[in-house]
Amino acid sequence: MGIIQDIATIPLFRGLPDKHLEDLAMIVVDQVFQRGQVIFSEGDDGNGFFVAITGRVKIYKMSPDGKEQILHIFEPGEPFGEVPVFTGQQFPANAEAMKECRLYFFPRDSFVHLIKKNPSLALNMLAILSKRLRRFTMLVENLSLKEVPGRLAAYLLYLSDKGEGARDLELSITKGQLASLLGTIPETLSRILGKMSGQGLIETEGPKIKILDPRGLEDLAEWGHL
């Protein structure tokens, strides 16, 4: 019960007529994944895509020697795994539940059929993919053009912005995961957090980080040094 309501709250489906929401409810598959469970792996055939209803999902790549790069972390309401739906190929990366997740799975054919009949659904999906391209652009910029302190500063400011400018942040992921998100390793992240504390930019206590000098962080994010 409540599937239609759940679907209606997904931004991707905003503005859809009730009739189409019902159609979606007919084709959706409700799935639950446990923390640490693999949702799909790079190279698997993708016969549809997912929307997170509860929980948190990471999309990541692995190098042969075990280093992980997180590409994205999806929260409730966000769709993922759409790429093969439209290219007809395999998933380009892996997906894993970071905690217990409830996911809605939308099979490819039914969804494409629906898109053909509903331009606003197509435009919603185009907007989502475009936003994702924008994020990837930033990720590439960070990885290639900034060094780790700059990436970390940018991430902290991003968190602060998301929390309406809050100075007191609390990491919702472990520092190890944060390292993987920033394209580095826990040791390096740890050292840089220490250095930034020493310079009076931030204050850390476990998963809590207090921003002491937002301007200093901005300079760091922009220029790569203080």
Place this chain on the structure above:
Amino acid sequence: MGIIQDIATIPLFRGLPDKHLEDLAMIVVDQVFQRGQVIFSEGDDGNGFFVAITGRVKIYKMSPDGKEQILHIFEPGEPFGEVPVFTGQQFPANAEAMKECRLYFFPRDSFVHLIKKNPSLALNMLAILSKRLRRFTMLVENLSLKEVPGRLAAYLLYLSDKGEGARDLELSITKGQLASLLGTIPETLSRILGKMSGQGLIETEGPKIKILDPRGLEDLAEWGHL
């Protein structure tokens, strides 16, 4: 003369009825850019997108201290600059003509209008954006998980595949640009090309690169060392 034919050959518009091709021809703006000319800059408002008809276009990011990361190089037939069309924001990166280019510009509103009436156009665009996401995934993987020799090996194999397995490659861009594409600098690229020659993997002569040991390159691309 010829505009409709040009438009009809663009993969994005494949399968469109003639009537819609004519509509497109009505809204398109034909533009020419000289080598080195800026097409748009990061932060500019995007009121439409481009399709390359002739020439070559690079999409890139710059760091404050001048290092460049090429995100993409577009050849004739490929659309670019679509992100702001669907998110309503600014261009996330810069675009510059690498040689004299003829571009078709499609204004946003007319195009969105057309998409609403034509699901197959929407699906074509979704496929293109999805492919681009896939490419970005590979770029991130390369930048974060591989070191420069691995990236170079992967790029050479990609060129070889594109040329139906050809062993004799010819770079269509300068080595400096290749360095920027691989997320490094010309000096480093030069050294690594030298090292790879010394190991008998390739043979270089100016812009020509001959692949001597494809298996060796695959190992390098996969594992980061021979």
Place this chain on the structure above:
DNA sequence: CGTGGCCTTGATAAAGTTCAAGAGCCGTGG
């Protein structure tokens, strides 16, 4: 023939990774 662009090479320095060890934390079970 000189000038500017592009590429190469060498010496040096910086940033990040690896390896190793240890500290803090927490849930489980004796």
Place this chain on the structure above:
DNA sequence: CCACGGCTCTTGAACTTTATCAAGGCCACG
């Protein structure tokens, strides 16, 4: 209630990779 094992995080030292700085070579074009 406390001890143990596992996990995350931190710190140190050596090492690797890459960037930086500087200089010189090659080549096309005027």
